[in-house]
Amino acid sequence: MIIAVIGAGYVGLITALCLAKIGKSVICFDMQTDKIESLKNGIAPFLEPGLPELLQEATNSGKVKFTSNINDLKDSSIAFVCVGTPNDPKTGSSDLSYLYSAIESLENVLSQSSTIVIKSTVPIGTGEDIYKKYPKKLSFASCPEFLREGSAIYDFMNPERIIIGTRNDQDKSRIIDIFGYFKDKAEFVHTNVTTAEMIKYAANSFLAMKVGFINEMARLCDSFDANIKDVSLGIGLDSRIGKAFLNPGPGFGGSCFPKDVKALSTTAQNHAKELPIINNILVSNQMHKEYLADFIVKIAQKYNQNNIGILGVTFKANTDDMRDSASLTILPMLKSKGLNAIIYDPAYTNSKPKELDNFNFVNNLQGVLDSTKIIVVLTEWSEFKGLNFNSDAIIIDFRNIYCISDMQKQNIKYYNLGRLNEGAN
Template sequence: MRVTMIGTGYVGLVSGACFADFGHVVTCVDKDPSKIERLERGEIPIFEPGLDDLVAKNVKAGRLSFTLDGAEAIRDAEVVFIAVGTPTRRGDGHADLSYVYAAAEEIASLIDGFTVVVTKSTVPVGTGDEVEAIMRRVRPDGEFAVVSNPEFLREGAAIEDFKRPDRVVIGTEDPRARAVMGELYRPLSLSDFPVVYTARRTSELIKYAGNAFLAMKITFINEMADLCEKVGADVQQVAKGIGLDGRIGSKFLHAGPGYGGSCFPKDTIALVRTAQQYGAPVRLIETTVEVNDARKKVMAKRVEAVIGDLAGKTIGILGLTFKPNTDDMRDSPSLDIIPALQAMGAKVKAFDPEGMREAAHLFTDLELVDGPYEVAQGADALVLLTEWDQFRALDLAQIKNRMNQPVLIDLRNIYKPAEARAAGFLYSSIGRA
């Protein structure tokens, strides 16, 4: 099938490359000349394990291409995906749908023959109705169907998630569109991965409801961690004990400094605003947003509680991205913690395996160094913020020898308290007495 992907961000690029790997002919369209130039040179503008090889393979095979001018690609396509950004709108917290609506207008003016237009971007309930209305105004005679097909890709494991998904959700009641989408995803149905067909509004809500539930699960275990510290319990054992219950499950029960990233923060806020708009407030999710925001803001206080007055102290930070195996800094806890440490008078130095380039644009007065041992050099405390694999087996003796004071504040519970203390560290973690 001929597929056109509008947007070469995280979702568009990964989805386009995976569809091409299924054997479809995919054209990815973007209005950013520098991004298209980089892609045509074989440079991947985001870090996602395995994506560079997947893109190169399918470009070489002639199944994947990139362009600034999508007119021909849209005219020729059987399926056109809208995979543009839907950031939080300033002022009111609603999702900014301006890019989605602009793409809908452009697509409507160019389609030729029956075309399935798919919203892959994360959008509030009812967006598909508005996309359809926009397209109908532009092309009253146009033959098209608007479908919702939300993405469920985890950064750092996106290719695996696309090719071996828990489920594929397709929101449409148009029989022709359903047949087209079934053919598009046929390689997955042959492997018996579930394809769930729903009404369009139901599909749109599934995405938000899923992310909100996971965000609540993270926030729940973070609050349990605070309680564990007060009563002398171990949050990791609590998480294991409840996670073995099949009704609860073990995933997303890892205590830490709060969730961040490209999805959970903006999607929970957008769902809250949608619910308020329809007069059905979602108070659990409202509280989740408030608790998570507050948690990230108080993490610097934990450092102060361990080593005292931070004025003139040097604090080393291990990890800047919101999670490992990505270069994504959006709503990362580091964006709250580092400025708070600096406001307390600390000098901060940091290292992240993939987030350094972005960090250089986002922080002021942050010293970026070449590795974890350089972070430790001359530090009065080392704060572990992101659980990258390469931070899991550091030479603690070498780390200690480089520091002014052997203080390790582990906000991801990577290390065992007894081992850290045996290595001579004053060790502090999350939810462990």
């Protein structure tokens, strides 16, 4: 069986290479010819730990091929669609143009007995809509992806569950066969297509809510002699709550949480369902980012500083993804208050993300430490941990990566998120 993967992005490329790693024959198609040419030359198109090595391993094994010619997929009996589904800013719904374009290409090239499996995150009901829309009646299934950028290969190879939403038993058997390698690690959850689509939105919205919740608790801790790390531990040890996703930070971002929460909220509105919890997750996240920007401004005023050093702009460590990163909201707010940002991010040492074109990037960490007194940690890259700061440094640690007593020993003015702040007033 030849497996086609459509879209060589964060999800599609990892899917293709990991399936090749477990011995499947895979053909990976992307409409971006330059991306496919790079992949053929062994060059990974984005930053992800272990990706260059996995690409080489899969290429050497001969189990994966890359193509930008859709006709090369004609012998595939199953196709995983992994194209982007960004938010349409006008409607708040997902923009499905990439998805429909991929489906139309597949309708033309695949045989009647093939199955199209949607791995992209798509609005609830999309699989059934597609089935009704196209005359060829190819089988449709949904297998949403749960990998996280920064640990994508590990996540794909160590799934906690595999959601298999199908319309019939043949598709179910085909998908079980492909993921059989994981049967001792993962729980297989069989549903219909629509439920599988909903599981993905429910999971991401729940996790985003959890992050928003702990950020709100951290803000409240700032008003008391209370420590958010202990609050997280104290509630996380309750197995009904769980420890994961209880670290406060500068607000969730990335390619999934903001867009998926927005899409779910819009779906509910389109169906006249009031979902106040869902509707307010993004409101809370926005307020959090504004709170942090105000906090930085207050500290800058207190110490009479105009230049702010920023450590990290990606939405999390170990990725170069800037989509909806908190830095894209916080940095323009600082600029609007007359502050200059001097930025270092390991993912952007020689280039800068286009969203921050007007900001000043330096290509090494020391460049920031030497040129500004106030240093703000926005991303938890490991090279930011255990730094030796200048003794007159003022650190604002929104990832809580430094130890308060270490900072006190060095006489460094240290601000953090929800951990016994001395306050910005």
